[in-house]
Amino acid sequence: MRLKGEIALVTGGASGFGEGIARKFVEEGARVVLMDRDGPKLRAVAESLGEAAAPLEADVTQARGFLEAVALAQARFGGLSILVNNAGIGHAPRPMESLEEAEFDRIMAVNVRAVYLSARAAVPVFKAQGSGAILNIASTGGVSPRPNLTWYNASKGWMISATQAMAVELAPFGVRVNALNPVAGETPLLKTFMGEDTPEIRAKFLASIPIGRFSTPQDMGAAAAFLCSQEASMITGVALNVDGGRCI
Ligand SMILES: NC(=O)c1ccc[n+]([C@@H]2O[C@H](COP(=O)([O-])OP(=O)(O)OC[C@H]3O[C@@H](n4cnc5c(N)ncnc54)[C@H](O)[C@@H]3O)[C@@H](O)[C@H]2O)c1
Secondary structure (H helix, E strand, O other): OOOOOOEEEEEOOOOHHHHHHHHHHHHOOOEEEEEEOOHHHHHHHHHHHHHHEEEEEOOOOOHHHHHHHHHHHHHHHOOOOEEEEOOOOOOOOOOHHHOOHHHHHHHHHHHHHHHHHHHHHHHHHHHHHOOEEEEEEOOHHHOOOOOOOHHHHHHHHHHHHHHHHHHHHHHHHOEEEEEEEEOOEOOOOHHHHHOOOOHHHHHHHHHOOOOOOOEOHHHHHHHHHHHHOHHHOOOOOOEEEEOOOOOO
């Protein structure tokens, strides 16, 4: 029960890593607002978590969704102490010059703009209470990029810089800001990065991960629970690789 009494907002909580983080948070005693644009999956995950979870169907690229999410956390659970910016999208591997403008803009809106919008909604609450923890789900691609995912990788590099800049600015207010860098993980998004889900392509990805397996929602839940708990009260501004050694 390392998160007993904590109230978290987890974006992209209807699937993959966000679902894993929300499940672990609830196991550790937190209550969670799950914000996602996928209504049916969102409601199914929230129902399976029971009273400790409140779903909000909303788009992270719009300020209104975050204002509603913070208000929901306050009305339903009495406050907000943790923000997890997890919702993210990728693109199929392709040469940098061939990504359409609309797809580039969408990636920047979900992976970059949403971090700014969530800060606008949550930071005033955290500053007023003199405490809070923010966790940004970045990627190993943000520190050790590979070819053909350039704009996705760059969006995650931005997220890591934002994590450090936010951490240094918010430290005097009692607010910690950290990031996780997952390696390729067993979630619905994996197929996007692989281009095609074949045994050969899986083997190629696995060959770059010394521990020899993909990351999982449970791995992210465990790392997120630690970084957002009081056990990590001296840790801020880190981007923790959860990558089975891929970035060595
Ligand atoms: N799976 C991987 O291999 C991998 C590796 C490194 C980093 N990541 C990062 O981890 C995070 C979670 O990814 P995942 O693999 O769990 O993906 P996923 O596709 O399983 O889940 C992402 C969730 O975000 C939601 N979402 C997307 N756009 C949204 C929007 N505009 N508004 C609200 N919700 C939105 C989706 O509906 C979905 O439920 C992402 O930021 C991703 O970039 C994933």
